[in-house]
Amino acid sequence: MPRAGQPPAMLCYMPGVAFVPALLVSWSSAAFIISYVIAVLAGHVEPLVPYISDTGTKPPESGIFGFMINISALLGVITMYIRYLLIEKQNESSHFVRSSCNMFSLCIGLMGCIGMGIVATFQELAVPSVHDIGALVAFGSGVVYITLQSIISYKSCPQWNTYFVCHIRMAISVISCIAFIPMIVFASRISMTKIDWTPGEKDYTYHVLSAICEWTVAFGFIFFFLTFIRDFQRVSLRISTEIHEES
16 A cells, blocks of 8 residues: 555556566567568578578568578567566575676677677678677677576476476587587688589589578577576566656
């Protein structure tokens, strides 16, 4: 009850924030798929495993790609911050991980989101060096983030996570780490920056192998965040809104 003379307050309870990682997963998947379909139909890329960035280089798909990936980066920030708060709250009673480790994981994740923003903003053919740095930061930080989160998940067992979920997260992390290394190695062997690849030309094999690894890592991130949905069902938002009365 509000005190005399104070404006009343409305409290809104949301019984879970599982929609946040669900929205991140669905939106990011749509960003990749929509850009790919438009780029292929427009004849800008070959259907066989182009780089993700290749599908968002030329208009009209470039605008869609940039907009949707920037939104994905924002949703990633929100998801990672809620995850950080959730672990901090669980850690108050269980003390399964150092708070500094949790903060470090959050910072690494935020770096990855910044990298995504760079990838979305600086087009591959327009500013290739900046674009490549953003992609390296996004994928590298992302791999480190999901690996740290997998380790934290194991430490929180069995009170806050099941071993089945932990095994899934670690499996995704291992696959992403394994795919990340050849992605960088094969990409470094490519001597030209282009998006219209055709079979048989120079460096085509390196391009295909690197692109396969890139898609593997990208959807590894998506499947990893999918495992957050059940954890986020335990989190509730409490929003307090003051109603100011006119005198």
